[in-house]
Amino acid sequence: MRRAGARLTALLVAAAAIAAEPAIEVNDPWISEAPPGTGVAAAYLEIRNGGETPATLIGASSPRFDRVEMHESGIRDGMASMRRLEQVEIPPQGRVAFAPGGGHFMLFGKPPLPRAGEDVPLALQFADGTVVELSIPVRRGKPDDHAREGPAE
Numbered sequence: 001m002r003r004a005g006a007r008l009t010a011l012l013v014a015a016a017a018i019a020a021e022p023a024i025e026v027n028d029p030w031i032s033e034a035p036p037g038t039g040v041a042a043a044y045l046e047i048r049n050g051g052e053t054p055a056t057l058i059g060a061s062s063p064r065f066d067r068v069e070m071h072e073s074g075i076r077d078g079m080a081s082m083r084r085l086e087q088v089e090i091p092p093q094g095r096v097a098f099a100p101g102g103g104h105f106m107l108f109g110k111p112p113l114p115r116a117g118e119d120v121p122l123a124l125q126f127a128d129g130t131v132v133e134l135s136i137p138v139r140r141g142k143p144d145d146h147a148r149e150g151p152a153e
Contacts, residue, residue, distance in 0.1 A: 023051030024090075024126070029136040031120055032100075034113045041113050043068075043105040043122060043136060046097045049090040056127035057088040057096075064120045065109040072103050087127070116140035 029045035049055045060068040070085040088103065090096045098104050105122070107113075114120050116138050124132040 023049055024055055024124075024130060024132055025050060026124070026132060026134060029122070029134050031107065031114065031136050031138045033116045033138050033140045037111050038113065039109055039111055041065075041107040041109075041138075042100075043107055043120075044098050044100065045105075045134075045136070046095055046099075047090050047124070048095045049092060052092050054092060055090045055130075057090065057124060058086070058127050059125045060105055060122055061125070062107065062120060062122045064114060065107045067108045068122070069106045069108070070098075070103065071106050073101060114138045 025048040027046040027048065029043065031041055031043045034041040047055075047057065057070070060070065062068055070088060071082050072085055073080065073082045075081070085103070088096055096103065107120075118138045119135045120138060122134045122136050124134065126132075
């Protein structure tokens with residue numbers, strides 16, 4: 001009976017460890033170095049949801065900036081446009097790319113903004129209370145220089 005109890009305990013501990021694994025994974029985060037004297041920069045990254053339920057990103061923050069907003073760029077009626085996003089849903093087992101020409105994080109601050117080679121803290125906030133803390137490198141070059149292949153989903 002003791003062995004069965006020990007096996008059950010081991011299985012419960014293993015199940016709890018698996019359940020505790022984070023479902024959110026962030027890949028290739030980077031910030032485009034802003035031109036000198038400007039007060040705004042853009043951050044890009046990919047979020048993967050390895051969970052079985054949707055994950056809803058509701059915001060981001062950084063102690064290095066006054067505010068951080070989620071935006072989406074695109075072409076509408078032949079004109080470039082940008083709109084603020086209040087939330088972004090990442091489907092179960094899916095991904096969302098914040099990439100040049102699409103979704104991105106606008107980082108508003110006072111000059112001087114971080115320069116290439118620096119790392120910037122950024123916290124992603126999800127509707128379920130999850131916070132993902134990142135350290136994002138600043139890269140020199142235009143956002144198009146770092147664009148990734150593939151759909152933004």
